[in-house]
Structures are given as structure tokens and as C-alpha cells.
Amino acid sequence: MDCALRLAGSSVLFVACAALPLRAADLVAELDARSVERHAKIEITFAPPASYARPYDAAEVRAWAEIAAPDGAALKAPAFWFQPCEEKLLEAGGRSADWIYPSGPCVWKVRFAPSAVGEYSGAVVIEDRGGIHRSAPFRFECTPSARPGFLRAARKDGRYLERTSGEAFFAIGQNVAFLGYSQYVNGTAKLDEVFAAIAAAGGNFVRIWACCEDWAMAIEARKSPWGRSWSWKPPFVPMPDEGGPAGGKCIALGSAPGDSVTASPPRPLAVKPGTAYTLSGRLFSTRPASIAIEVDGAAPAEPVACGGRSAWEPFTRRVETAGGRWWLNRLAFHVRDAGGAVLLDGLSLREAAGGPELLPQADAGAPIEGSYDQIDARFLDRVVAAAEARGIALQVAFVARDLYMARLSKENSPEYAGAIAAIKNLARYFVARWGYSTSIAAWEYWNEMDPGKPLDRFYRELRAHFEGIDPYRHLIATSAWAPCPRDWAHPALDTADMHFYLRPALGDAFKDAAAAVAERAAFLRSRTPDKPAFLGEFGLAGDKWELSNYMRKDEDYLHGHDALWAATMAGLAGASMSWWWEDFDRMRLYRHYAPLAAFVADIPFPSSGFTPVAWRERDPVLHAMALRGERLTCLWMSDPAASWWNVAVEGRTAPEIVNAAVAVPDLPEGTYRIEWWDTYAGKPIRAETRAIAKGERVQAPPFRRDIACTLVPERAAHR
Numbered sequence: 001m002d003c004a005l006r007l008a009g010s011s012v013l014f015v016a017c018a019a020l021p022l023r024a025a026d027l028v029a030e031l032d033a034r035s036v037e038r039h040a041k042i043e044i045t046f047a048p049p050a051s052y053a054r055p056y057d058a059a060e061v062r063a064w065a066e067i068a069a070p071d072g073a074a075l076k077a078p079a080f081w082f083q084p085c086e087e088k089l090l091e092a093g094g095r096s097a098d099w100i101y102p103s104g105p106c107v108w109k110v111r112f113a114p115s116a117v118g119e120y121s122g123a124v125v126i127e128d129r130g131g132i133h134r135s136a137p138f139r140f141e142c143t144p145s146a147r148p149g150f151l152r153a154a155r156k157d158g159r160y161l162e163r164t165s166g167e168a169f170f171a172i173g174q175n176v177a178f179l180g181y182s183q184y185v186n187g188t189a190k191l192d193e194v195f196a197a198i199a200a201a202g203g204n205f206v207r208i209w210a211c212c213e214d215w216a217m218a219i220e221a222r223k224s225p226w227g228r229s230w231s232w233k234p235p236f237v238p239m240p241d242e243g244g245p246a247g248g249k250c251i252a253l254g255s256a257p258g259d260s261v262t263a264s265p266p267r268p269l270a271v272k273p274g275t276a277y278t279l280s281g282r283l284f285s286t287r288p289a290s291i292a293i294e295v296d297g298a299a300p301a302e303p304v305a306c307g308g309r310s311a312w313e314p315f316t317r318r319v320e321t322a323g324g325r326w327w328l329n330r331l332a333f334h335v336r337d338a339g340g341a342v343l344l345d346g347l348s349l350r351e352a353a354g355g356p357e358l359l360p361q362a363d364a365g366a367p368i369e370g371s372y373d374q375i376d377a378r379f380l381d382r383v384v385a386a387a388e389a390r391g392i393a394l395q396v397a398f399v400a401r402d403l404y405m406a407r408l409s410k411e412n413s414p415e416y417a418g419a420i421a422a423i424k425n426l427a428r429y430f431v432a433r434w435g436y437s438t439s440i441a442a443w444e445y446w447n448e449m450d451p452g453k454p455l456d457r458f459y460r461e462l463r464a465h466f467e468g469i470d471p472y473r474h475l476i477a478t479s480a481w482a483p484c485p486r487d488w489a490h491p492a493l494d495t496a497d498m499h500f501y502l503r504p505a506l507g508d509a510f511k512d513a514a515a516a517v518a519e520r521a522a523f524l525r526s527r528t529p530d531k532p533a534f535l536g537e538f539g540l541a542g543d544k545w546e547l548s549n550y551m552r553k554d555e556d557y558l559h560g561h562d563a564l565w566a567a568t569m570a571g572l573a574g575a576s577m578s579w580w581w582e583d584f585d586r587m588r589l590y591r592h593y594a595p596l597a598a599f600v601a602d603i604p605f606p607s608s609g610f611t612p613v614a615w616r617e618r619d620p621v622l623h624a625m626a627l628r629g630e631r632l633t634c635l636w637m638s639d640p641a642a643s644w645w646n647v648a649v650e651g652r653t654a655p656e657i658v659n660a661a662v663a664v665p666d667l668p669e670g671t672y673r674i675e676w677w678d679t680y681a682g683k684p685i686r687a688e689t690r691a692i693a694k695g696e697r698v699q700a701p702p703f704r705r706d707i708a709c710t711l712v713p714e715r716a717a718h719r
Contacts, residue, residue: 070118202597
């Protein structure tokens with residue numbers, strides 16, 4: 001049963017890598033260069049000596065590189081299973097789309113970033129059921145460069161961040177969490193536009209998700225063509241006794257003429273124009289039946305006949321793409337004749353000449369856990385490269401929470417241990433494929449875990465695992481859907497992250513972002529006295545956490561401006577991170593990063609010994625916050641009468657403040673160089689040198705809404 005269906009039209013992405021049968025062979029390590037700059041990537045490729053049913057499972061196979069550094073350090077860099085892809089940037093539906101198409105057999109790769117200048121040597125190793133396989137030695141040279149090092153908690157002051165190369169790092173940026181075909185940031189073209197805008201305004205930090213399930217980028221998640229996660233009602237039925245394993249499932253196509261089922265991958269499949277494909281599977285029925293197969297609206301060719309012998313019967317169909325056809329959206333199966341239920345299993349689409357499977361989750365029983373989407377993995381390669389090009393550090397949430405959350409309820413249960421084992425495999429993959437990049441700031445386990453889950457064992461075991469597999473010692477983070485001081489203080493987590501939204505349920509605090517963010521940030525810092533802390537999500541929301549209608553009313557982003565400065569002056573390791581990236585981009589709000597970035601550019605946060613203080617000035621009434629240090633004090637004052645609510649919603653005009661004077665609590669007396677800053681223009685507006693007695697108030701220049709200044713004692717200024 002072999003006939004052809006021709007396709008025409010267009011549409012974007014899907015696929016995974018198949019472990020193709022391979023002949024045993026010695027390992028041959030191929031380096032993409034013999035010389036590499038410090039902190040840049042060198043890539044080592046080697047073919048597997050066997051085929052693997054579960055190439056991502058360390059219990060079946062492990063691969064790595066053993067590397068000797070010029071300083072004598074012995075390093076171990078994990079390898080990852082890699083599907084080669086052909087790639088293009090095409091137009092689809094009036095916008096740029098990433099066409100990513102799997103091509104050729106899978107291989108192992110090691111990505112390594114040397115940190116010491118000199119000659120390196122090493123070998124690649126595979127441990128599998130056949131034993132341990134080792135390559136011949138290789139060598140490469142590391143040359144000097146000005147590339148930044150990896151991020152870490154600062155050694156002098158663990159509340160702040162620095163690069164391993166020594167530079168202080170203060171995080172200014174936002175979330176761009178959902179990336180993918182159906183999203184606002186639909187591909188790398190739009191992503192680079194957003195990254196460029198962030199970087200041009202002085203931003204340097206973005207939080208992304210690689211765990212979104214089928215509606216955006218996710219490395220390990222359900223991406224079934226038979227339904228969507230938000231309305232999961234797939235046409236699955238138990239496998240007949242005659243046809244498969246007990247407890248297995250298959251696809252029910254229908255039982256009467258006119259019944260139909262559609263397979264529609266969450267991303268349209270990348271296909272090649274003018275190429276022959278083989279669509280195959282098997283059908284089961286108890287009575288004779290015929291099924292017509294429609295491909296992207298093309299008229300069905302000769303129906304597939306099923307003899308009704310109560311046994312699985314294989315079928316194949318030849319599918320040919322027309323010239324100019326780059327995408328495939330849907331397959332429909334129409335019951336033409338049937339006297340009973342017709343079942344489908346083993347649906348497959350490959351090039352007729354052979355090649356990787358294009359429908360990896362078409363089976364009802366296709367595994368989700370332990371199967372990593374290679375198209376999204378290639379897309380994440382592009383995301384990391386775009387971040388590197390723009391000098392942006394990424395916090396990457398990498399575990400699909402709902403895939404594991406229910407199993408992490410009882411620490412001593414087999415389900416809990418199984419979840420840990422599976423997430424260890426996933427962590428290994430992320431470290432191996434993307435850990436080389438100095439643009440990876442932190443691995444975040446998941447977005448907003450249940451804070452009531454007993455996660456101590458999880459955190460301890462995963463931390464030990466990361467220490468064994470991550471030679472770059474990336475920061476490890478997490479988040480919860482409510483404040484979680486237990487996590488903030490946990491020794492197995494490097495950072496503390498709280499998500500905070502201005503909502504009407506907060507009462508008056510909803511209307512004053514400066515005061516609300518200052519209070520929440522101070523609370524977070526009080527529970528996290530010795531590690532980097534962040535407001536990792538922030539925004540205006542309704543009481544059901546939806547985007548507030550007030551967001552567009554506040555077209556000048558006054559609430560966000562206040563949140564950026566308040567989080568900074570509360571002693572956090574970064575400014576507040578906006579969640580509403582679509583509106584942020586549409587409203588071109590990136591300009592608000594520039595003034596803060598200019599203000600903090602020369603502040604040596606890790607060595608300043610800052611003590612955050614906050615108070616209320618009485619005449620005039622002002623919010624005041626300061627980072628008080630021995631060699632530098634930073635001050636910010638804001639006018640509550642000019643809150644975002646008063647200005648953007650009630651239409652009041654921000655009054656000019658002409659007589660503000662302030663005394664920073666416990667500021668040592670002495671002579672200070674004082675520089676006042678316009679927080680919207682991002683530049684100094686007045687500088688003076690004056691003696692300040694203990695408790696003396698310092699007069700500010702006239703301002704509207706808010707103003708900042710730095711105070712440097714004269715003895716520090718001359719050092």
C-alpha cells in the first residue's frame with residue numbers, strides 16, 4: 001500500500017532525534033578548533049560506538065571529556081546527545097520563523113570553555129553496556145581574551161554578584177519567559193531585536209523558561225500532536241489485548257463513517273520542498289475498514305484498507321512536498337468505512353531516503369520524561385548565542401514543574417527518588433549543552449514551585465549533583481508561588497528569588513510602587529542577609545494575577561521606574577524584573593533601564609560594604625532610601641504625591657519639590673563630594689563638595705517625582 005500525496009502551502013517547527021543503529025567503532029574526537037580564546041567555546045564531537053534506546057539516561061550511557069588544564073587542574077566536562085540540524089530563517093505568516101530541520105545521525109558533543117591560558121589536553125570517554133570507550137588524546141591552546149568570566153556570588157560581599165574575571169555585576173533586566181512559534185517572541189529574529197533593545201538601554205539580565213510544555217520552548221515536556229496541555233483530551237484508548245503491552249494506549253480513529261481525528265503538532269513541522277517522505281504506522285480493527293489520510297488539506301489519495309482481522313496491520317504512504325513547501329501543519333485521518341472501532345499506533349514520518357523521526361510524540365505511549373526535544377534544544381542554542389552577542393546574562397528555568405510536582409510530596413517515597421533521578425539527567429543535559437557559556441547566569445529549577453513541598457532532600461541531592469557535573473559552578477536558583485523564606489535561606493541554593501506584583505488586593509500599597517517594592521525588597525533582604533536576592537518577577541496585575549488594565553494607562557511606566565530604583569536601593573543584587581515583556585516591548589519601555597544603568601555603572605557593589613536604610617522624610621513628605629557605605633553612600637528620594645496612581649490614573653501633575661533636605665541616618669561626619677542625578681535623564685545635574693556634620697540635612701536641587709545622589713567622603717575620593 002504505497003501511494004503519493006502532494007503538499008503545497010506554508011506555515012513552523014517540530015521533531016526529535018532517533019538513536020540510529022551504529023556499528024561499534026573506536027572513539028574519534030573531532031575538535032572544531034585547535035586554538036580558542038579564554039572563556040570562549042571549543043566543541044568536541046564524537047560518534048557513539050552503539051545505539052541507545054535512552055541516550056539521555058545516565059543509567060544507560062554516560063559520556064564526557066577528561067581535560068587537563070595548564071595549571072594542573074583535572075576537569076571533567078559532560079557530553080550531550082546532539083541531533084544535527086539544517087537551519088534557515090524564513091517568512092511564515094508575515095513574520096520571520098526559525099526553520100530547524102533534523103538531518104543525519106545523532107552524535108555526542110562536549111562544549112568546553114577554558115578559563116586558564118595555555119595548553120590543554122584530554123580525551124573523550126563513553127561508559128555504556130559495552131564497557132568504557134576512550135578516544136586517543138587531543139590537545140588545544142587557550143589564548144588570552146577580554147571576555148567576561150562566569151557569574152558568582154561576590155567573594156567580598158555575598159549579597160552581590162561579580163564575574164570570575166573580577167568585574168562587579170549588577171543585574172538590570174526583565175523576563176522574556178515564553179519563547180517560540182506561537183508566542184510574541186516567536187523566534188530568534190524577534191528575540192535578537194528584544195535583546196538588542198535591552199542591551200542598548202544598559203540592561204544585562206534576562207530570565208527565560210526552557211520548561212513551558214507545548215505552548216513555548218521546553219526541552220522536556222509533552223508536545224503531542226493529539227491535543228494541547230491547556231485542554232488535554234487526546235483520543236487515547238487502551239491497547240487491545242492482541243496488539244501491545246498491558247496498560248499501553250493507542251489512538252482511536254472512530255467507529256463509523258465520517259469519524260475523523262487530526263494530528264496537529266504544537267509547532268508546524270519543518271519539511272523540505274520537493275522531497276519524498278514516508279508516512280507509516282499500523283491499524284487495528286475487528287471488521288474491515290478503510291481510512292483516508294489528508295495532509296494539510298490536500299485531497300486524500302487511495303484510502304488505507306484494514307482487513308478487520310483483529311490484528312495490527314502495517315501501512316505506508318508516500319508524501320511528496322511541493323516546491324516552496326517548508327512547513328507541515330496537520331494530518332487528518334477520516335474513517336470511510338468501518339463496522340467497529342479503528343485504532344492507530346506507531347505513526348511515523350521520515351524522509352523516504354531515511355533519516356530522523358519527525359513525529360517523536362505521535363504514539364499515545366511516547367515517553368515525556370527522559371526525552372529531550374532537539375528542535376527546542378537547537379533553538380535554545382540560538383537564544384544563548386544571541387545573549388552572548390548582546391552581553392546579556394540568562395537565568396534559565398529548566399524543569400517543567402507540573403511534570404514532577406506531584407511526585408515530590410513524600411521525601412522517602414520511590415516516586416520522589418525517581419523524580420530526583422530524572423531531573424539529575426535533565427540537569428546534566430543543560431550543563432553539558434549550555435553550561436560553557438558565560439551568558440548563563442543561573443540554573444533555576446522551575447518557575448513557582450509549591451512552597452509547601454518537602455524539597456530539602458531534592459535541593460541537597462541536586463546541589464551535590466551539580467557540583468559533580470558543572471565545572472563552571474553556575475549559580476543555582478529556584479522560585480515559589482508565594483514568599484518562601486525556607487528556600488531563600490537554604491544552603492543548597494545560591495540566590496533568593498521572590499515574585500511580587502502590585503494588585504488591588506494590596507490596598508493603598510497597590511497605588512504606591514516605591515513604598516510597596518521597598519517594603520517587599522527589604523523583607524526579602526532581611527530573610528536573606530548573605531546571598532544575592534532578586535525580585536525575579538514584577539508588574540501591575542489584577543487580583544487573579546492577570547495583566548492589569550492600568551498597565552497601558554501608565555504609559556510612562558512610572559510604577560516600573562519606581563520599582564527599579566526601590567529594589568536597587570533596598571540592597572538587592574539587581575533591579576526589579578518586569579514580567580509583562582510583550583507590553584514592555586510594544587510600549588518601548590526599555591528606556592527606563594538607561595538612567596539606572598548609568599547611575600550604578602561605576603558603583604563597586606561587592607566592595608562597598610553597603611547597609612541599606614529606609615525612612616520617611618516629613619517636610620516635604622518623601623520616601624527615602626540609601627545604601628550607606630564607608631567609601632560611598634547612594635541615596636534615592638521619591639515623592640508619594642507623584643505616585644503612578646496619582647499621575648497616571650487620577651491625572652494629577654507631579655509637583656516640583658523645591659525645598660527637600662535629607663539626612664542619611666548614621667552617616668559619618670566629614671567632607672563629601674555630592675553628585676545629584678536626574679533619574680530620568682540618567683545624568684548628574686549638580687555636584688558640590690561640602691562638610692556634613694553628624695545628623696546634618698543636605699539640600700537637594702529642585703526635582704519632580706524622584707532624585708538620586710552619591711556621597712563620597714573626601715578621604716575616599718583621594719585614594
